[in-house]
Amino acid sequence: MRIDGKGRIDRTRPVTFRFDGRAYAGYKGDTLASALIANDVRVVGRSFKYHRPRGILTAGSEEPNALVEIVGPANQTPNTRATVQELFEGLAARSQNRWPSLRYDALEINDLAALFLSAGFYYKTFMWPRRFWEGLYEPLIRRAAGLGSLSGRHDEGVYEKAWAHCDLLVIGAGPAGLMAALVAGRAGADVILADESSEPGGRLLSDDGEIDGAHATDWVARVLAELASLPNVRLMTRTTVTGAYDDGTYGALERVGLHRSPRPNLPRECFWRIVAKRTVLAAGALERSVAFEDNDRPGVMLASALPSYLNRYGVVPARRVALFANNDSARSTARSLMAAGVEVVAIIDSREDAPDEPGIALHKGAQVIRARGRMGLREIMVRAGGREFRVEAECLGVSGGWNPSVHLTCHLNGRPRWSDALAAFVPVEGAVPGMLVAGAANGSFSTHGCLAAGAEAARASLAALGVAAGAVELPQAEDAPYQIAPLWAVPGKGRAWLDLANDVTVKDVALAAQEGFRSVEHMKRYTTQGMAPDQGKNSNVAALAVLADATGRGIAETGITTFRPPYAPVSIAAMGAGGRGMGFAPQRILTSDQASRDRGAPMVEAGLWYRPGYFPKPGETTWREACDREVMMVRCSVGVTDVSTLGKIEIQGPDAGRFLDFVYTNTFSTLPVGKVRYGLMLREDGHVLDDGTCARLGDQHWLMTTTTAAAGLVMRHLDFVHQAFCADWQVRFASVTESWAQFAVAGPLARDLVTSALGHAPDLPFMGCAPVVVQGVAARLFRISFSGEEGYELAVPTRYGEALFRDLTARAETMGGGLYGMEALNVLRIEKGFITHAEIHGRTTAFDIGMEKMVSGKKDCIGKVAATRAGLVGPEREQMVGLMPLTGSVLTAGAHLFAQGADLVRENATGYVTSVGYSPTLHSHLALGFLKNGRARHGETVRLVDRLRGVDVLCTVTDPVFHDPKGEKLRA
Amino acid sequence: MPELIAKPALGAAPVTHAGTTLAEADLPQMTAIAPWPGQAEAVGRALGLQFPLPNAVTEAGGTRLVWAGRDLAFLIGGVAPEGLAAAVTDQSDGWVALTLSGARAVEVLARLVPLDLRAAQRGQTFRTALNHLPLILIVEGEGDFTLLTFRSMARTAWHEVEEAMVKVAARAL
């Protein structure tokens, strides 16, 4: 219900929203949780495993219960914490894990079967029959357990990623963080102050504390005004720092549009990567609960959440509130509530020596032993001094103490230290290089302690940055000591909840210990405690305390599981922002792209490039028809294709020839100017790196081509060889892949076409190259072929690429030729036994592909020594062969080769298929592959088997060159 | 005169979002100059410019020498003389140049480039990445940048920058 005169909401701006289809009213500034409390909605969800009705536990991002689906026009976001989701006009939320409704949930039957559903139940029960697991048990369990649901559609929402840089990152804008930012900001440091909430201030906004004699919120307002006036301070609200990474890098998630009605192009969230020279972690502390029977009933909340709801949102969950605590912090909660007119019916303090609290029914040395009220708390049972009695209350605030938010200090393997005085884990110094921890996150729980620690951490950070810190006076604030007597679980027979989000009880943890899962890491995995969206923020410490008790060890000895990023849930969509559609990977577009698309060519990806697959003609219904036609066109007349994607690297300098001799297996220093040579490059381990042609353009000037896929790889390799082994040589490389558009012209009429384009005959021998002028543009002409036909490649500066492509196409078509695409290109090269990276896939050697003679004996080169080592040569190697089916069957790449009659088991596989295609030239399917001792086995019959695609064909082993083995056409 | 028609990488009209404009620039003559070991100073002298230190641009008149990597600078707006003690490679056709200028240019680039550009000044250049694309970023002045990336990737570059602009603009509303 709403309390008049309280809260920081804007009562002049009412907002309507829907929860489970019903309309409610709230105000701007509300969270969904506060608005539901204002409307007296008590049950907001069903629990993970037992489907128990659950209410709101906390007022922060650690909420384990109030997880809802937010249903937007384009998005359905499950597991949204109602305590974080801000209200906006038209917000529609839905409860989760219930059917048919929140009030009547069919699977509540799980709660009655709880005896059978304890920790490890699935592992023990669904073991037999084994084949039922995937098909039956797992789907059933997944349907019954689990939280939100997905829409099943693409998330069309807009997300963003961004970088930020600063001298000092301050994480958390409570008293410590504000003070740190103020000190550093005044000193002129470049500061980012990141805070998870919609409004900075931390607990100062929730608690009725004083600073410098006035309400603490006055101080917050003054500090914020000053920070806003400093251009060197950036305040990032609604931004959760989610991870600490190496070298001062932090991940942070900003809620940009989640708190407002959808607006076009406005990101929902932004994932920040913040690079900070220094960091102050002032993330505060999280209150924890105490386990007792049925402590998960709606209405049982954290004590500190109550003043948050009251002072930030002007709501209370009930008129009658009881408090249960093992420390003093619930006292201020009680005073705040009473001042607002809420009846505090009792404080149940587990400490025998608890201080007195005038005006409140205080039960010392007492414990809450049970909560009652399935759909909302009605009463609690209390045990005090050997007596049990009922206390009627609709809300119980529980404080089991405070856990410093040490999470980020653990992300680089820091291990927090147990403090007996605080009954909590505190960070160790230096856990994250460059990070200092201040305030409640470091175990300083008083306001004064936070302010002082924040100022000191800022000063120390500034000193490390070499920035002089001015004098900043510390404001006056309370400095009460923190007194706590640990209490984790109230003894009792019923189920007492530790991890509300994953439905893990005290008994489950005890059972884990009993069954041998005594390590905290094993207990976690066996019970799933701490594995829910809250990642154990509400339960880790209590669970390990229960485990410590069950195993008879101390808490410090038991230790804590590792906190890993992210601190709070991060949507994958935010981390992958911009990575869909065009943003998935750079698209490299050919100059011929539009011309190819104009002709209906489907584009296929080749690395990052988009290349035409084939060029369909009217009447052709399958790609094969187009491909066959294009192959025959090249074999019989002339074809044109864009080969600009091949890597082109210019190599220049007095030592260029010497360098090429070192990186290629064969010799290039002796290549005459105006000639082209095919070259093979090895990795140092003796396997083939890449192949391609290399042309000598001038005395100290070569042009290397690489395969499309390996262009970047080869450039990196050349840089390595040069910088690592011969940095003093006078040789330089420059990639010119992008500078030239290059087109292959191939076929018996290729020379005629080139003649027509140039206006004169090319007059080049096979493997020759020359500068030419094509229609007024300086160009390069190479006589090389990847098709086995007479072939030329004509290169022009990229700006002329499209014009030349259209020109060559038109000329080819008047000669009865035309364009060919990747499919035909592939068939043409298979017919000729030319390799691609299907063959030189990283595990093949020069010997395997029959090119060992290309490894010059006269000189050293990269990979030469390893290429001849035992095991990389000889009859045991799988060597490249051609394969032709005995019947006209389809062959598949990836198929395995077996001797006839051999059992089809892995041990008998004697080779595999790398490339296949249908050759219209030879009227047969063809394959290239690797066969053990294959070169000695031409003429043999082998069995080609692809079990995945049901192919089982007998093939003849042949030479890899199927067509024109002597290469007469090339040299014509 | 060439009879073939020259085409720009994109031929895109400028777009403006939140007072910041993305445009495709005409690329002048651009030449990669890679001095032989120990020859950088001499090469600079021959070009009438100081050979730039890393992350720097030197300029005189309409000619600039933009540092572009290890032992490498791009000569923009000038012609390399014969006989330089360097490998000289024409790069005019290999790149697309985009300009991004306006009040939110730095904010836009913070979505794409992993560098702090808030204090960037004329005379600076960075070899870095525009998301996954290679990038030579030249600082023209406050809130004024030239982005060079591979010509074949021009469409993706444009898309990435405009997407970032649109999101920044939506935040600014």
Add this chain to the structure above:
Amino acid sequence: MRLTCPLCGPRDRREFYYYGAAEYLNRPAPDAAPEAWDDHLHNRDNPAGLVQDLWYHEQGCCSWLKVTRNTVTHEIVTVEPVAGGAA
């Protein structure tokens, strides 16, 4: 993770390509024993502590770098160009 490139300055690791152990810089002579080549190419220690490995500033200046770092603390101790002062 960030590496300070000797030429470009401090940069995010995504600008770099990781290759392998710095041992790749010590290429044995062509007539060295097969064991020397095996050690060079394949045999690696996996120490908890200092390691030296090779990174390429691919989205940057294209320098190959020898990085000395600590696998336990993740501290980057030095980043040097493999080409020595020539880089």
